[in-house]
Amino acid sequence: MKWVLVAGVLALLALPAVLSSYALTLFILIFFYGFLGQAWNIVGGYAGQLSAGHAAFVGVGGYTATMLSIELGLTPWVGMLIGGVLAALLGAIIGYLGFRFGLRGFYFVLLTVAFAEICRVAVSNIDALGGPLGLYITFTGNPRQFQFQDGRVYYYIALALMLVATLTAWAIERRRFGIYLAAIREDEAAAEALGVNAFKYKMLAMVVSSFLTGLGGTFYAFYLFSLQPNTLFGIPLSVEIIIRPIVGGAGTLLGPILGSFILTPLAEISRLYLGQGGLHGAHLIAYGVLLIGVVLFLPEGVYPRLRRALARRSGQTR
Amino acid sequence: MSLLVARGLSKRFGGLHAVARLDMEIARGEMLGLIGPNGAGKTTVFNLLSGFLVLDAGDIVLDGHSIVGLPPHAICRLGLARTFQIVRPFPRMTVLENVRVGALARCPRAPEALARAREVVARVGLGPRERVAAGALTLADRKRLELARALATGPALLLLDEVMAGLNPTEIETIIQLIRAIHASGVSILLIEHNMRAVMALSQRIVVLSFGERIAEGAPAEIAHHPKVVEAYLGEEYVRAAPA
Amino acid sequence: MLQGVVSGLLFGGVYSLMAVGLTLIFGVMRVVNFAHGDMMVWGMYLAYVLATRAGIDPYASFLVCAAALFALGFVVQRGLVDRIVDAPHEMQILLMLGVALVLENVALVAFGPEPTRVRSPLASATLWLGPVFVDVARLVTFLVAVALTTALWAFLFRTDLGRTIRAAADNTYGALVVGTDVRRVYAVAFGVGAACVGAAGALVSPILPFQPPTGLSLSVASFNIVIIGGMGSLLGAFVGGLLVSLAESLGAVFLKPSLKELFSFSLLIVILLIRPAGLFGRRSA
Numbered sequence: 001m002k003w004v005l006v007a008g009v010l011a012l013l014a015l016p017a018v019l020s021s022y023a024l025t026l027f028i029l030i031f032f033y034g035f036l037g038q039a040w041n042i043v044g045g046y047a048g049q050l051s052a053g054h055a056a057f058v059g060v061g062g063y064t065a066t067m068l069s070i071e072l073g074l075t076p077w078v079g080m081l082i083g084g085v086l087a088a089l090l091g092a093i094i095g096y097l098g099f100r101f102g103l104r105g106f107y108f109v110l111l112t113v114a115f116a117e118i119c120r121v122a123v124s125n126i127d128a129l130g131g132p133l134g135l136y137i138t139f140t141g142n143p144r145q146f147q148f149q150d151g152r153v154y155y156y157i158a159l160a161l162m163l164v165a166t167l168t169a170w171a172i173e174r175r176r177f178g179i180y181l182a183a184i185r186e187d188e189a190a191a192e193a194l195g196v197n198a199f200k201y202k203m204l205a206m207v208v209s210s211f212l213t214g215l216g217g218t219f220y221a222f223y224l225f226s227l228q229p230n231t232l233f234g235i236p237l238s239v240e241i242i243i244r245p246i247v248g249g250a251g252t253l254l255g256p257i258l259g260s261f262i263l264t265p266l267a268e269i270s271r272l273y274l275g276q277g278g279l280h281g282a283h284l285i286a287y288g289v290l291l292i293g294v295v296l297f298l299p300e301g302v303y304p305r306l307r308r309a310l311a312r313r314s315g316q317t318r
Numbered sequence: 319m320s321l322l323v324a325r326g327l328s329k330r331f332g333g334l335h336a337v338a339r340l341d342m343e344i345a346r347g348e349m350l351g352l353i354g355p356n357g358a359g360k361t362t363v364f365n366l367l368s369g370f371l372v373l374d375a376g377d378i379v380l381d382g383h384s385i386v387g388l389p390p391h392a393i394c395r396l397g398l399a400r401t402f403q404i405v406r407p408f409p410r411m412t413v414l415e416n417v418r419v420g421a422l423a424r425c426p427r428a429p430e431a432l433a434r435a436r437e438v439v440a441r442v443g444l445g446p447r448e449r450v451a452a453g454a455l456t457l458a459d460r461k462r463l464e465l466a467r468a469l470a471t472g473p474a475l476l477l478l479d480e481v482m483a484g485l486n487p488t489e490i491e492t493i494i495q496l497i498r499a500i501h502a503s504g505v506s507i508l509l510i511e512h513n514m515r516a517v518m519a520l521s522q523r524i525v526v527l528s529f530g531e532r533i534a535e536g537a538p539a540e541i542a543h544h545p546k547v548v549e550a551y552l553g554e555e556y557v558r559a560a561p562a
Numbered sequence: 563m564l565q566g567v568v569s570g571l572l573f574g575g576v577y578s579l580m581a582v583g584l585t586l587i588f589g590v591m592r593v594v595n596f597a598h599g600d601m602m603v604w605g606m607y608l609a610y611v612l613a614t615r616a617g618i619d620p621y622a623s624f625l626v627c628a629a630a631l632f633a634l635g636f637v638v639q640r641g642l643v644d645r646i647v648d649a650p651h652e653m654q655i656l657l658m659l660g661v662a663l664v665l666e667n668v669a670l671v672a673f674g675p676e677p678t679r680v681r682s683p684l685a686s687a688t689l690w691l692g693p694v695f696v697d698v699a700r701l702v703t704f705l706v707a708v709a710l711t712t713a714l715w716a717f718l719f720r721t722d723l724g725r726t727i728r729a730a731a732d733n734t735y736g737a738l739v740v741g742t743d744v745r746r747v748y749a750v751a752f753g754v755g756a757a758c759v760g761a762a763g764a765l766v767s768p769i770l771p772f773q774p775p776t777g778l779s780l781s782v783a784s785f786n787i788v789i790i791g792g793m794g795s796l797l798g799a800f801v802g803g804l805l806v807s808l809a810e811s812l813g814a815v816f817l818k819p820s821l822k823e824l825f826s827f828s829l830l831i832v833i834l835l836i837r838p839a840g841l842f843g844r845r846s847a
Binding site for chain 1: 368370389390391392394395399400402406407408409410411415418419420422423426427428431467468470471
Binding site for chain 3: 101103106107115118121124125235285296299
């Protein structure tokens with residue numbers, strides 16, 4: 001299995017040589033959403049704390065780096081880290097309020113949605129941040145400003161982000177941190193009785209997750225050259241973030257990646273064929289149907305099912 | 319030498335005094351039985367001792383430290399572990415993985431915790447079923463798993479909440495042996511049990527609770543014929559009828 | 563300001579009806595209907611279609627909308643929710659989220675993103691009631707909403723089916739033991755809950771401009787109310803509806819309209835944090 005992964009990564013590294021520019025863009029999106037999904041996976045999958053407001057961290061990260069770049073000329077490479085830290089701060093606040101006050105399940109989901117929406121409305125109303133129309137980044141092609149003439153650089157950055165998030169999740173998964181998160185997800189009270197400080201580990205997961213997601217915000221802003229509060233903080237983005245890991249397999253290492261490889265091309269195709277003029281909601285319908293389908297038929301996600309099928313095929317038992 | 323000293327424990331739920339001014343002591347190395355009719359407050363005592371419920375009044379000192387107000391995970395790390403009356407395995411984890419969670423309290427590094435877990439799993443007799451998902455175990459095995467998990471945290475004091483409930487006589491016999499073995503290895507035990515045979519066989523001393531208060535305490539033989547105990551379980555009419 | 567108070571109270575009738583529907587669904591089967599607001603929006607669009615294609619005024623068609631939404635709720639429960647009653651709560655949340663996504667975006671595709679309103683002759687009439695003037699539309703909406711809530715109360719407390727539903731809510735196993743077809747009861751309860759917002763949607767369609775994303779703000783308002791009033795408490799939902807509507811309309815008096823959403827969401831967070839533990843405890847929804 002490890003060799004398959006290594007081969008896969010090598011293949012991805014070599015791919016840009018043969019891809020058309022459209023395919024390149026597709027892969028950038030696959031990696032980017034895979035990255036965001038993996039970041040979410042740490043708190044939503046491994047820790048089992050369903051957050052439906054992760055777009056807030058993308059927004060905070062993106063806006064921070066952009067404003068620092070516009071106002072202070074600070075390079076987005078540093079702005080990205082600062083954005084991540086601010087996103088982590090927001091994550092800590094949401095986590096603290098949620099976990100200290102015992103908000104679980106549905107209540108926690110509501111809390112995260114509420115925060116994301118507050119950010120969205122607040123930013124839309126602050127003219128200094130561009131108001132409802134948002135901010136635009138002038139094209140300079142200067143690498144120091146996180147801008148590249150060659151699309152392939154974005155490809156490698158997005159791939160690197162996805163690998164970093166995945167390595168982080170992998171490191172967490174095999175240590176006490178990850179094992180404790182799994183225990184919390186299965187039964188928090190039983191975990192507490194075994195010495196697990198649930199509050200501390202949920203907070204850690206939240207902070208790590210929101211930091212990584214915040215980094216993604218900078219990429220998003222500087223890849224698309226614009227930010228709008230409705231896009232960057234909105235529920236549709238939160239849905240995009242969570243649907244890939246959920247379909248692929250929440251709480252597994254490869255789930256978010258697999259989910260992105262499955263869903264991103266599908267979303268792009270539906271956007272191409274149905275997205276003309278106001279029908280941009282169509283792919284969200286597909287997402288809704290998929291969510292329902294996964295919950296009813298594949299609750300663990302595609303990856304665990306796949307892994308079991310493959311194991312049976314090769315005659316091994318786990 | 320006292321391992322656990324509880325003084326004046328009180329807990330109210332609305333108008334109901336679940337536990338009222340209870341004093342209790344457990345010596346190091348002791349196996350204490352806690353019995354009483356349903357609703358006497360036994361599980362409430364467990365929840366108070368293990369930090370799952372907040373005391374209204376009273377003090378609990380474990381091995382010299384006051385543990386009042388501490389959260390369950392801190393109390394576990396100080397050496398008090400508990401099982402639940404209705405077992406709560408981590409269903410999607412294997413037996414080994416379940417116990418590993420407990421072992422991590424003693425061995426922070428995952429590989430060592432796994433090794434320790436393996437030992438404990440073997441000790442309780444679940445070795446052959448190490449890799450089975452906890453959700454797929456029989457009730458008796460789940461009880462053993464619950465025990466193993468708590469044991470893996472390396473407690474000085476183990477609280478067992480009705481471990482025998484729902485088991486058949488053979489399974490009960492096995493668990494009694496297991497508990498004896500755990501006790502012999504140096505773990506002090508406080509057990510809540512309805513199965514009188516088991517309580518009498520295992521306990522060195524018994525505390526009897528009724529309506530949140532201690533009504534009797536002593537060696538198993540004394541308790542069996544104690545008038546207050548008979549009255550609590552069977553009602554006044556039976557006190558005189560109790561065999562000498 | 564008195565104007566604001568009266569307006570708020572009148573609108574509260576609709577909020578109450580909406581909240582009662584949500585709390586009923588939760589009370590009976592412990593399911594949080596994330597798609598509640600989106601179902602209400604469908605009630606609104608249905609009223610719109612009936613008004614524009616068949617010329618039926620929403621104040622006449624609301625019962626039809628209620629019936630249609632009842633069917634939707636029944637089907638959603640029977641076909642979807644029923645299959646995962648035993649699954650962990652996260653699954654339930656994701657399922658209803660999926661339903662919400664489908665409902666909202668089908669509406670988007672079918673009706674477009676522009677805000678709409680239903681034309682009703684009552685909508686422009688006003689009355690003087692003492693020192694304030696009152697929208698006839700709002701007044702009628704309020705009265706009908708209260709009438710419907712009362713009817714629902716009567717259904718739940720005075721009819722056999724209603725009692726069965728309450729029994730199943732209180733004690734599922736008990737209900738099963740006495741032979742209740744619990745699955746059917748659940749489906750009916752969900753249907754009734756959906757019917758509430760079907761009616762509420764129709765009633766409010768001449769007053770409130772709506773578009774597919776309105777579903778989310780309506781859902782949030784419902785959650786606000788139900789959490790204040792106590793999940794599962796009908797009286798709480800009813801009173802809560804009036805209170806929250808009042809609070810929102812007072813808020814609108816003092817704040818910029820675009821900040822109204824900010825206010826609602828902040829209110830929701832505050833309520834989430836201070837909800838009395840006793841009403842509901844640490845139980846996960």
